[in-house]
Amino acid sequence: MPYETFEHTADIGLRIRAKDLNRLFQDAAEGFFNLVTDLDAIQKSRPSPLHEIEMNFQEENVEELFMRWLQELLFVFSTRKSVFLEYRFISLTPMLLKLKAKAARFDPKQHVSRHEIKAVTFHQFHVVQDLAGWLAEVIFDI
Amino acid sequence: MSGQIPLIKLDDQRWEIPVSYKKGMRVPGLVFADEKSLPKIRTDQSLEQVANVAFLPGIVKHSLAMPDIHWGYGFPIGGVAATDPEQGGVISPGGVGYDINCGVRLLRTNLTEADVRPRLRELVGALFSKIPCGVGQSGEINLGKKEIRQMVREGSGWAVRHGYGSAEDLSCTEAGGCLDGADPDAVSERAYQRGMDQLGTLGSGNHFLEVQVVDQILDAALASKFGLETGQVTVMIHSGSRGFGYQICEDSLDATRHALTKYKITVPDIQLACAPVHSPEGKQYLAAMRCAANFAWANRQCLMVLTKQVFEHFFQRSPTDLGMDLIYDVAHNIAKFEQFTINGKTKVLCVHRKGATRAFAPGNSELPEQYQDTGQPVIIPGDMGRNSYLLVGTQQAMEETFGTCCHGAGRAMSRTAALKAAHGSSIRKELEARGIIVMARGEKGIAEEQPAAYKDVNQVVDVVSRAGLAKKVVRMRPIGVIKG
Numbered sequence: 176m177p178y179e180t181f182e183h184t185a186d187i188g189l190r191i192r193a194k195d196l197n198r199l200f201q202d203a204a205e206g207f208f209n210l211v212t213d214l215d216a217i218q219k220s221r222p223s224p225l226h227e228i229e230m231n232f233q234e235e236n237v238e239e240l241f242m243r244w245l246q247e248l249l250f251v252f253s254t255r256k257s258v259f260l261e262y263r264f265i266s267l268t269p270m271l272l273k274l275k276a277k278a279a280r281f282d283p284k285q286h287v288s289r290h291e292i293k294a295v296t297f298h299q300f301h302v303v304q305d306l307a308g309w310l311a312e313v314i315f316d317i
Numbered sequence: 318m319s320g321q322i323p324l325i326k327l328d329d330q331r332w333e334i335p336v337s338y339k340k341g342m343r344v345p346g347l348v349f350a351d352e353k354s355l356p357k358i359r360t361d362q363s364l365e366q367v368a369n370v371a372f373l374p375g376i377v378k379h380s381l382a383m384p385d386i387h388w389g390y391g392f393p394i395g396g397v398a399a400t401d402p403e404q405g406g407v408i409s410p411g412g413v414g415y416d417i418n419c420g421v422r423l424l425r426t427n428l429t430e431a432d433v434r435p436r437l438r439e440l441v442g443a444l445f446s447k448i449p450c451g452v453g454q455s456g457e458i459n460l461g462k463k464e465i466r467q468m469v470r471e472g473s474g475w476a477v478r479h480g481y482g483s484a485e486d487l488s489c490t491e492a493g494g495c496l497d498g499a500d501p502d503a504v505s506e507r508a509y510q511r512g513m514d515q516l517g518t519l520g521s522g523n524h525f526l527e528v529q530v531v532d533q534i535l536d537a538a539l540a541s542k543f544g545l546e547t548g549q550v551t552v553m554i555h556s557g558s559r560g561f562g563y564q565i566c567e568d569s570l571d572a573t574r575h576a577l578t579k580y581k582i583t584v585p586d587i588q589l590a591c592a593p594v595h596s597p598e599g600k601q602y603l604a605a606m607r608c609a610a611n612f613a614w615a616n617r618q619c620l621m622v623l624t625k626q627v628f629e630h631f632f633q634r635s636p637t638d639l640g641m642d643l644i645y646d647v648a649h650n651i652a653k654f655e656q657f658t659i660n661g662k663t664k665v666l667c668v669h670r671k672g673a674t675r676a677f678a679p680g681n682s683e684l685p686e687q688y689q690d691t692g693q694p695v696i697i698p699g700d701m702g703r704n705s706y707l708l709v710g711t712q713q714a715m716e717e718t719f720g721t722c723c724h725g726a727g728r729a730m731s732r733t734a735a736l737k738a739a740h741g742s743s744i745r746k747e748l749e750a751r752g753i754i755v756m757a758r759g760e761k762g763i764a765e766e767q768p769a770a771y772k773d774v775n776q777v778v779d780v781v782s783r784a785g786l787a788k789k790v791v792r793m794r795p796i797g798v799i800k801g
Contacts, residue, residue: 180733181733182731182732182733182734183388183731184361184363184387184388184728184730184731185387185388185389185394185523185728185731185732186732187732187733211452212452246567250507250510250511250564252453253510253511253560254510254511254513254560256453281452281453282453283451283452283453283454283758287759288451288452288453288521288758288759288762288801289452289759289761289762290452290521290522290762291451291452291453291520291521291522291801293415293416293522293560293563294415294563294566294567295567296390296415296588297390297570297574297587297588298390298391298586298588314390316390316415316416316563317521317522317732
């Protein structure tokens with residue numbers, strides 16, 4: 176598993192290990208969508224048509240960039256019910272993200288409901304790089 | 318873990334974290350708990366968070382923790398802190414939480430369990446199909462941009478003006494269902510987008526709607542004043558400001574994070590980011606937070622009206638005949654300016670209640686006429702298998718906790734641990750065997766919210782009652798539950 180959940184009394188944490196930034200960001204997104212719904216089931220059902228979502232933002236460092244990424248995922252899910260199925264990172268550095276994603280529309284009548292994520296918290300939030308690659312931990316308010 | 322934190326026993330319900338525990342604490346911590354519950358409390362980081370809250374500039378008397386305390390973000394859930402704006406006191410979005418004005422309302426009915434029990438499953442099914450709940454569910458109340466701005470300025474009053482309830486409901490809602498000073502211009506476009514389709518939706522997680530039965534009268538005189546007797550059916554609704562409030566908290570944490578350097582404030586946890594009440598950042602948050610509080614009151618008002626419509630249609634009885642009146646609505650995630658006497662001086666303080674309920678004593682000018690003698694109704698939900706309570710506020714709470722008591726049972730088990738402990742379907746069956754019908758969008762949600770995941774609300778309320786922070790009136794037990 177490229178990511179795993181960990182415990183917090185009322186909420187849920189996500190721990191992601193990845194060899195590079197692209198994997199870190201994509202695995203985090205997949206972990207996020209799997210907390211909300213059954214992402215694999217949506218992928219297997221091959222919904223169509225998919226819609227395209229573009230993102231383009233800069234932050235001061237990789238932690239801020241990663242936090243912004245998760246906040247943007249939460250925002251597009253909350254407002255457009257979008258679940259990302261395909262990722263194309265046009266540019267991804269520790270301070271810049273440019274992405275074109277293909278997304279399916281979440282339908283509460285058809286798809287599995289898991290957690291309504293209220294927010295991405297800063298509580299014990301960190302992104303670090305070591306010899307093995309990248310490690311990120313984040314707790315979501317449920 | 319909070320295992321090593323020194324706790325000085327003051328009496329059987331009160332424990333102090335001395336100001337010497339951590340350099341930077343401005344006041345001691347005061348934890349309300351009994352000896353039995355302390356080992357569990359010590360298993361997470363909530364006591365450390367009580368100490369951290371004591372760092373906030375302008376904090377008055379104590380960093381308080383109610384007996385349902387558990388690990389939160391910045392503040393513990395069950396945390397209370399009052400700051401003095403005239404002494405550099407701050408406002409902290411973390412002291413309110415992401416779900417701004419998450420709260421509970423309680424309705425009485427003229428129905429008895431005997432009226433409901435034979436058709437309980439159909440009633441819960443009717444509620445489940447009418448009340449939007451769960452991940453990604455939109456409400457039926459469509460708001461344009463102009464309307465949502467008006468709604469967040471007016472709160473419950475907007476709902477009543479649009480046919481959702483009556484003027485009497487407003488007097489039975491904390492703050493009349495509207496905080497003054499809500500400024501729609503202080504709210505981000507993103508928050509409006511997240512809230513646009515969510516008015517009249519229950520949400521997910523620990524939010525719920527319960528059909529309950531009064532199972533114990535604990536103060537006959539007070540119960541009679543609230544029109545409650547044993548066997549009577551009540552309805553409890555737990556929800557908040559939905560995506561609108563979550564986004565406002567996120568926006569404000571970002572702004573106050575950057576304000577820490579500007580105002581030379583040191584806090585041990587970034588989730589305690591804050592700004593002086595009188596600063597532009599503080600004022601901005603307060604103006605936006607009040608909009609979210611008003612959204613939540615309008616939301617619970619609409620949810621209540623949807624519930625009443627289901628009951629009227631289901632039982633084919635008129636509203637008067639059903640007697641579904643609002644007893645009270647309380648916020649348990651909020652910051653408000655309230656007047657207290659501190660060392661003989663009257664002060665207006667900024668009281669943060671994060672998972673804590675206002676519990677004002679009889680005679681308080683903020684209470685409506687009908688509750689002047691009883692004290693403020695305090696509604697404490699438990700888990701879906703045990704009990705909930707109606708209490709009233711006391712003078713002791715006014716003097717010791719800024720008129721505050723606990724807000725619920727408090728979690729005892731993480732969501733992952735709860736999932737490992739049981740499957741949703743088996744919890745559903747167990748509850749059914751005990752006469753409780755549960756309907757939820759996801760089976761996992763039921764497992765995560767199972768009774769064993771929570772502390773026993775009866776013990777929590779006992780501590781509050783023995784400490785004199787609130788007085789028990791009646792106890793309810795659930796018979797029907799809908800969850801997101």
